[in-house]
Amino acid sequence: MKRFIEHEELARDSRFIRGNNAQATVLASLPDDVDAVVKAIDPMAQLIEEGVRGTAAEPLFEAYGPAFIITVLNEPLDPEAPAAGIRLLFRMHGIFVGELQALEGAARSLWDFPDAPWEFKMNMARQCWDEGRHVQIFEKLLIHLGGEVGMFPENTFLFECACSDDPAMRVAGVNRGLEGLACDVFRDMIRYAQKTGDTVMEQAVDYVLADEITHVRFGSEWVKEFTKDNPDYLERTQNFRREVDKQFNFGGARSDRPDSAIQIAIEDRLEAGFDMDEINEISSLSSAGPKKETLRQAAAILKELHDARKSNQNKEVTQ
Amino acid sequence: MTERMYPGIGPDERTTFAAYSAFDIPEDLRELHGRYDVVATAKRVRNFRYAEEWMMMMMGGWIATIPEVPVKTGLGKVIWETAVAADEFGKRLPELRCGRRAVDSGEPSNNAFADFIQSLAGPETPNLTVEKLAGLFDVFIPHLIEIYELHMRETDQICDAPTIEILEDIVRKKRRHVAWGQEVLDRLCETDGLRERRRTRADTLREELLKSGGVTGTLDTRRESLN
Ligand SMILES: [Fe+2]
Numbered sequence: 128m129k130r131f132i133e134h135e136e137l138a139r140d141s142r143f144i145r146g147n148n149a150q151a152t153v154l155a156s157l158p159d160d161v162d163a164v165v166k167a168i169d170p171m172a173q174l175i176e177e178g179v180r181g182t183a184a185e186p187l188f189e190a191y192g193p194a195f196i197i198t199v200l201n202e203p204l205d206p207e208a209p210a211a212g213i214r215l216l217f218r219m220h221g222i223f224v225g226e227l228q229a230l231e232g233a234a235r236s237l238w239d240f241p242d243a244p245w246e247f248k249m250n251m252a253r254q255c256w257d258e259g260r261h262v263q264i265f266e267k268l269l270i271h272l273g274g275e276v277g278m279f280p281e282n283t284f285l286f287e288c289a290c291s292d293d294p295a296m297r298v299a300g301v302n303r304g305l306e307g308l309a310c311d312v313f314r315d316m317i318r319y320a321q322k323t324g325d326t327v328m329e330q331a332v333d334y335v336l337a338d339e340i341t342h343v344r345f346g347s348e349w350v351k352e353f354t355k356d357n358p359d360y361l362e363r364t365q366n367f368r369r370e371v372d373k374q375f376n377f378g379g380a381r382s383d384r385p386d387s388a389i390q391i392a393i394e395d396r397l398e399a400g401f402d403m404d405e406i407n408e409i410s411s412l413s414s415a416g417p418k419k420e421t422l423r424q425a426a427a428i429l430k431e432l433h434d435a436r437k438s439n440q441n442k443e444v445t446q
Numbered sequence: 447m448t449e450r451m452y453p454g455i456g457p458d459e460r461t462t463f464a465a466y467s468a469f470d471i472p473e474d475l476r477e478l479h480g481r482y483d484v485v486a487t488a489k490r491v492r493n494f495r496y497a498e499e500w501m502m503m504m505m506g507g508w509i510a511t512i513p514e515v516p517v518k519t520g521l522g523k524v525i526w527e528t529a530v531a532a533d534e535f536g537k538r539l540p541e542l543r544c545g546r547r548a549v550d551s552g553e554p555s556n557n558a559f560a561d562f563i564q565s566l567a568g569p570e571t572p573n574l575t576v577e578k579l580a581g582l583f584d585v586f587i588p589h590l591i592e593i594y595e596l597h598m599r600e601t602d603q604i605c606d607a608p609t610i611e612i613l614e615d616i617v618r619k620k621r622r623h624v625a626w627g628q629e630v631l632d633r634l635c636e637t638d639g640l641r642e643r644r645r646t647r648a649d650t651l652r653e654e655l656l657k658s659g660g661v662t663g664t665l666d667t668r669r670e671s672l673n
C-alpha cells in the first residue's frame with residue numbers, strides 16, 4: 128500500500144456524489160468587493176448548477192442562485208428563517224462528511240508516517256475511534272432531523288487542504304485547522320439545539336465537542352514536539368495552518384463578527400492549546416474577507432445574471 | 447502464653463498465627479516452570495508488539511480506501527484497541543529486562559514474517575474490501591488468538607503472570623474483532639464469486655503465514671493448516 132493519497136481517492140459508496148473543491152478555494156480568496164465577488168463566482172455558475180442537480184441542494188440553488196453556498200454559509204442558522212430545515216440539513220451533512228474526512232485523515236497519519244513516535248500513533252489511533260463514533264453520531268443526527276446520507280454533494284476540500292505530506296503540517300492542518308473549525312461549528316450547533324429545544328442533538332454534539340478539544344490538543348502538542356529546536360520548521364508549519372484556517376473561514380462565514388454564521392469558539396480553543404495570539408490571528412484572517420453585506424449584494428447580482436442567462440437560453444430553445 | 451505479635455530471634459519466640467503456604471487460601475494448584483524463560487518471553491512479546499503495531503497501521507491506511515461506511519467506522523474502534531494491545535506489550539518489555547527505552551521496540555520473528563505483513567497490507571483500491579478484511583479477520587487475528595492462548599497455557603503461570611494478564615484482555619477483544627469482521631465479510635460476500643475471492647485470499651495468506659512460522663516464527667511448518 129502506498130503512502131499518501133489524494134483527496135480524489137477517498138472511497139465512497141453509491142450514495143455519495145462529489146462537490147467541486149474549486150468553489151471552496153475561490154471562497155477563501157474573495158476580497159471585500161461586490162464586483163470582485165461577482166467576477167469570481169459568475170464563471171462557475173453553470174458548474175455549480177450541474178453539481179447540485181438532483182440533490183437536496185437544488186431548492187437552495189433555485190432560491191438563492193449560484194451563490195447559494197455563500198448565502199447559506201454566511202447567514203447564522205435560524206430556526207425561524209425561510210428554508211431553515213434544508214439549511215440545517217445542509218450544515219449537518221457537511222459535518223457528517225467532515226467527520227468522515229477527519230477519520231480518514233487521522234487514520235492515514237498512522238500509515239503515512241510509520242516512523243513517527245509511538246505516542247503520536249497512540250493519539251492518532253484514539254482519534255480514529257473517536258471520529259468513527261462521530262461519523263455514526265452525525266449519521267444518526269442527520270436521520271433524526273429528517274435527512275439522509277448522500278442528499279448533498281460532498282466537498283473533499285477539508286481533506287485536500289489539511290492533509291499535508293509532512294507530519295507537523297498534517298497535525299497542524301487536520302488537528303488544529305480542521306478540528307479547530309469543528310470546535311467552532313459544534314459550539315454553534317449546541318446553541319442552535321438549545322434554541323430549538325432539541326436535547327438529543329444538544330447532548331450528542333456536546334460530547335463530540337469534548338472529543339474534538341482533545342484532538343486539537345493532540346495537534347497543539349505534536350506541532351510543538353515535531354518542530355522543537357527548529358524555529359524555521361515551526362514557522363513554516365504555522366504558515367501552513369494559517370493557509371488552512373484562511374480556507375476554513377469560508378469567506379467570512381466563521382469569524383468573530385457579531386453577526387457571523389459561525390463564531391470562533393474562544394474558550395474551547397484556549398482549552399485545546401491555542402494561545403490568544405493564534406485565536407486573534409484567525410479572527411483577523413477572517414475579517415480580511417468580504418463583509419456579509421458585500422456577499423448579500425453579490426449574491427443578488429449573481430442570481431439576476433444567472434436568471435437572465437437562463438431565460439435567454441429558454442427563448443433560444445423556443446424560437 | 448500471651449499472644450505474640452512479632453517473631454523474635456529465638457526458636458521459642460515465634461508468633462502464634464496459624465501457618466499456611468502461599469497457595470493454601472484459596473487453594474492454588476499452579477506449578478512453577480513454563481516453556482519460555484525471560485529471554486524467550488521478551489522475544490515473543492517483541493514479536494507480538496510488531497504484529498499489533500503493523501496491523502494498526504495498515505488498518506489506518508485502509509480506512510480512506512474502503513467505501514463501506516460501517517467498515518470505516520468499525521475499523522476505527524479496532525484500530526484503537528489494537529494500538530492499546532501494542533502499547534501493553536511495549537510496556538511489558540522493560541519489565542522483561544529489555545531496557546527502559548524498549549517500549550516501542552517491536553520486531554518481526556524473521557524476514558518471511560515481515561514479508562507476510564506487507565502482503566497482508568497489500569490490497570489498496572476501493573474494490574478490495576473483501577481481500578483487506580479476509581486477511582485480517584479470517585487469517586491473521588485468529589492466528590494471533592491461537593498463539594496468545596498458547597502462550598497463556600504454556601508460560602510459567604506464576605512467574606509470567608503479568609504477560610498472561612495482558613494477553614487475557616487482548617484475546618477477549620480480539621475475539622470481538624473476529625466476530626465483527628467475519629460478520630461483515632459474510633454480509634459483503636453475498637455471491638459465489640465474492641465468497642470464492644474471500645477463500646482464495648485467506649488460503650494464499652495462510653500458506654504464506656505458515657511458511658514464515660507465524661508471529662513468533664516457531665510454528666511447526668509441517669502443520670497442514672493454521673487456525
Ligand atoms: Fe470529529
Ligand SMILES: [Fe+2]
Nearest residue numbers: 229306339342
Ligand atoms: Fe476530531
